[in-house]
Amino acid sequence: MSENKVTIADVAREAGVSKGLVSFALNDRPGVSAESRVRILEIAERLGWTPSLRARSLSTRRSFALGLVIARDPEVLGSDPFFPSFIAGVETVLAPQGLALVLSVVPDETTEMRTYRALVSDGRVDGVFLSDLRHNDPRIPLLQELGLPAVTLGRPDTKSPFPCISVDDTPGVAETVRYLVSLGHRRIAHVAGSPALLHGSRRRAAFDTALREAGLPAGQSIETDFSVAAGADAARRLLTQDSPPTAIVFANDPMAIAGLGVAHELGLRVPDDVSITGFDDIDFTRYVYPALTTVRTAPSDWGRAAGRTLLDLMEHGTAPDVDLPAGRLVIRGSAGTPVRP
Amino acid sequence: MSENKVTIADVAREAGVSKGLVSFALNDRPGVSAESRVRILEIAERLGWTPSLRARSLSTRRSFALGLVIARDPEVLGSDPFFPSFIAGVETVLAPQGLALVLSVVPDETTEMRTYRALVSDGRVDGVFLSDLRHNDPRIPLLQELGLPAVTLGRPDTKSPFPCISVDDTPGVAETVRYLVSLGHRRIAHVAGSPALLHGSRRRAAFDTALREAGLPAGQSIETDFSVAAGADAARRLLTQDSPPTAIVFANDPMAIAGLGVAHELGLRVPDDVSITGFDDIDFTRYVYPALTTVRTAPSDWGRAAGRTLLDLMEHGTAPDVDLPAGRLVIRGSAGTPVRP
DNA sequence: CACGTTGTCTGAACCGGTTTAGGCCAACCT
DNA sequence: AGGTTGGCCTAAACCGGTTCAGACAACGTG
Numbered sequence: 190m191s192e193n194k195v196t197i198a199d200v201a202r203e204a205g206v207s208k209g210l211v212s213f214a215l216n217d218r219p220g221v222s223a224e225s226r227v228r229i230l231e232i233a234e235r236l237g238w239t240p241s242l243r244a245r246s247l248s249t250r251r252s253f254a255l256g257l258v259i260a261r262d263p264e265v266l267g268s269d270p271f272f273p274s275f276i277a278g279v280e281t282v283l284a285p286q287g288l289a290l291v292l293s294v295v296p297d298e299t300t301e302m303r304t305y306r307a308l309v310s311d312g313r314v315d316g317v318f319l320s321d322l323r324h325n326d327p328r329i330p331l332l333q334e335l336g337l338p339a340v341t342l343g344r345p346d347t348k349s350p351f352p353c354i355s356v357d358d359t360p361g362v363a364e365t366v367r368y369l370v371s372l373g374h375r376r377i378a379h380v381a382g383s384p385a386l387l388h389g390s391r392r393r394a395a396f397d398t399a400l401r402e403a404g405l406p407a408g409q410s411i412e413t414d415f416s417v418a419a420g421a422d423a424a425r426r427l428l429t430q431d432s433p434p435t436a437i438v439f440a441n442d443p444m445a446i447a448g449l450g451v452a453h454e455l456g457l458r459v460p461d462d463v464s465i466t467g468f469d470d471i472d473f474t475r476y477v478y479p480a481l482t483t484v485r486t487a488p489s490d491w492g493r494a495a496g497r498t499l500l501d502l503m504e505h506g507t508a509p510d511v512d513l514p515a516g517r518l519v520i521r522g523s524a525g526t527p528v529r530p
Numbered sequence: 531m532s533e534n535k536v537t538i539a540d541v542a543r544e545a546g547v548s549k550g551l552v553s554f555a556l557n558d559r560p561g562v563s564a565e566s567r568v569r570i571l572e573i574a575e576r577l578g579w580t581p582s583l584r585a586r587s588l589s590t591r592r593s594f595a596l597g598l599v600i601a602r603d604p605e606v607l608g609s610d611p612f613f614p615s616f617i618a619g620v621e622t623v624l625a626p627q628g629l630a631l632v633l634s635v636v637p638d639e640t641t642e643m644r645t646y647r648a649l650v651s652d653g654r655v656d657g658v659f660l661s662d663l664r665h666n667d668p669r670i671p672l673l674q675e676l677g678l679p680a681v682t683l684g685r686p687d688t689k690s691p692f693p694c695i696s697v698d699d700t701p702g703v704a705e706t707v708r709y710l711v712s713l714g715h716r717r718i719a720h721v722a723g724s725p726a727l728l729h730g731s732r733r734r735a736a737f738d739t740a741l742r743e744a745g746l747p748a749g750q751s752i753e754t755d756f757s758v759a760a761g762a763d764a765a766r767r768l769l770t771q772d773s774p775p776t777a778i779v780f781a782n783d784p785m786a787i788a789g790l791g792v793a794h795e796l797g798l799r800v801p802d803d804v805s806i807t808g809f810d811d812i813d814f815t816r817y818v819y820p821a822l823t824t825v826r827t828a829p830s831d832w833g834r835a836a837g838r839t840l841l842d843l844m845e846h847g848t849a850p851d852v853d854l855p856a857g858r859l860v861i862r863g864s865a866g867t868p869v870r871p
Numbered sequence: 872c873a874c875g876t877t878g879t880c881t882g883a884a885c886c887g888g889t890t891t892a893g894g895c896c897a898a899c900c901t
Numbered sequence: 902a903g904g905t906t907g908g909c910c911t912a913a914a915c916c917g918g919t920t921c922a923g924a925c926a927a928c929g930t931g
Contacts, residue, residue, distance in 0.1 A: 196916090197917065197918060207881045208919090209881070209882080209883090209919080210879085212920080213919095216919085220879065221880085239652075240918075241918065243588045243593070243918085244917030244919090247584045247585055250584070254632070263614065263830065266611075266615075266618070267614045267615050267812065268611060270607075272614065274608050276635050277607070277635045277637075284636075284645075289634070289649075289652075289654055290634070292632075293631070296618075308630075310580050311580075311628070313630055417814055418817070421816075443813075443814070447817035447818075450818045450819040451817070472605055472609045473787065473788075475758075476758050476759065476787070476792070477787065478791035478793075478794035479794075489604065537886090537887055548910070548911045549888080549889090550890075550910080550911070550913090553890085554890095557889085561908075562909075563908080581888075582887050585889090586888055586889080588887080588889095588916050588918085
């Protein structure tokens with residue numbers, strides 16, 4: 190009762206033509222007279238015909254679905270609103286095309302590679318989004334070998350046949366550092382993300398560069414896995430040492446928020462005793478105290494751009510890279526003039 | 531090159547038997563001699579045969595995929611780690627079965643209903659998870675009409691043909707209120723979630739009941755949409771009135787964290803001037819200051835249970851409801867003895 | 872008038888599985 | 902011996918589309 194009952198054969202019989210002609214008319218391809226076309230369409234409409242995705246899949250060898258495989262520690266995944274927003278953005282372009290999004294959340298990299306292979310050998314998706322790019326990312330040659338169209342979220346550090354959607358984190362980090370320096374900070378530390386992830390190491394490199402350009406000595410950096418817990422640990426280490434930094438630049442907002450908590454817990458005032466900045470401008474930032482100074486990024490724009498580019502790629506076999514506007518610093522209360530520089 | 535080239539016909543030819551027999555052997559069904567079976571399996575193995583999902587889909591009228599449609603304001607979605615964890619839990623049971631998860635994030639309820647219809651008429655999924663249950667939820671009759679198997683996340687307030695996976699929020703809320711009362715609180719307010727959502731209104735009802743059972747007069751309640759922003763607004767309204775509450779029970783953690791921020795901003799000490807509790811025990815709770823006293827829930831357990839139940843339902847046509855253990859109060863620093871009761 | 876040309880349409884093969892009707896043969900029963 | 906049963910297997914239909922070779926008629930052209 191629920192499944193679509195009327196097939197192309199029903200339409201053909203009703204219209205007194207062959208299946209093939211109906212198919213041509215429905216996909217408006219040449220070789221059908223104007224009268225036949227409207228008559229067939231009219232009959233299909235009247236009979237309530239809808240295409241069978243499964244039949245179409247079998248004969249066209251396409252699945253009309255796109256894939257996203259997320260290999261993140263569930264803890265990190267939960268505190269980071271990137272993916273929900275990204276997916277919402279992707280959907281806005283997939284839904285109108287009748288495409289579905291197949292999502293896999295996997296625990297580790299081995300499973301991740303296996304998942305891509307399975308998606309391909311099942312013919313489950315026609316293309317994938319590659320996120321959380323890593324150094325020398327093994328997924329790029331894998332997907333190339335598998336012949337699966339893909340777009341990368343971020344610019345890979347190796348040769349890649351796939352279009353990429355990227356946003357330069359450097360200006361945001363640089364702007365943050367310049368702002369802190371302008372407030373009088375000289376001992377600025379960085380709580381970096383995972384060095385294995387490109388956006389982790391790039392933000393860190395941007396931080397180092399920014400300090401150098403400000404004429405300051407290299408600052409302290411602590412590597413983390415981007416998790417809230419790791420952010421808290423890093424903040425505690427930085428703030429409990431002798432002559433702690435007067436400002437800490439966190440590589441993402443969840444860690445920065447944990448940093449705020451640690452500062453409070455240690456009896457430090459923010460921003461008087463220590464300034465704190467984040468990255469991403471997640472919703473929480475506005476409502477913690479003090480509100481977090483951070484760099485605004487737009488994950489749902491990424492999603493839209495990535496979706497459009499992947500469609501382009503699948504349709505034309507090629508698609509240009511997209512550079513999204515760099516994030517700008519959003520100034521709130523968590524960074525200020527140090528009372529004891 | 532990527533697509534699976536070897537078909538069941540190749541195996542049949544190589545084995546010198548018919549397609550049908552190969553199919554029987556591969557699905558180990560009766561009617562195949564032991565020798566033939568091992569020979570066919572051996573040959574399929576040697577040839578590297580893998581089933582074509584698409585062909586199987588067409589002939590069995592199944593899609594080997596399950597659906598999840600999320601209709602939430604992106605803002606609320608982003609700050610709430612429920613779905614990432616839930617999905618991770620679901621995956622642990624789907625992946626071993628070779629099932630995929632099709633995810634839709636839609637902006638509103640109208641689109642949501644349309645999405646379900648599309649999923650069914652495309653035959654895109656074999657079953658769905660129904661989350662964020664609403665009062666008199668229109669999706670239940672819709673799915674019933676569409677004949678799509680489903681499990682509900684939470685117990686519906688109307689007659690439902692579907693198994694449900696539920697957890698009783700009442701004990702957690704009750705425990706929270708009793709704890710606050712035991713600390714000496716008498717003016718306890720509630721920042722409720724959306725009254726349209728069952729878990730929103732149930733937590734609120736549990737709150738009212740708990741106060742009554744403690745012999746206290748009805749407390750103040752403010753309805754919200756579960757968003758961080760709404761939580762902050764509610765907290766501000768509660769705390770800036772004459773004789774504000776000494777404790778606020780928030781219906782979820784993101785709002786509670788926003789509440790902490792508002793309290794700080796108003797110059798109130800937590801928990802001395804106002805105690806704050808949350809619900810869900812998201813990762814942030816441990817790392818804000820003071821750490822949030824909240825009720826622990828386990829979204830990935832929900833995911834696992836929901837996945838198993840949906841598989842059961844699809845296989846046997848029926849599946850029992852599952853009651854997950856109620857969340858327990860996790861005591862941290864954000865609630866304490868009121869200094870001015 | 873014979874000859875392409877063009878436009879419209881049909882029939883059948885095809886995608887790669889599942890499923891059913893029925894054939895054949897050996898074993899068993901009376 | 903003849904009839905029944907059951908195990909093993911094949912051929913063909915089927916799921917519902919797409920696609921291609923070719924039939925046929927109308928048309929213009931030299």
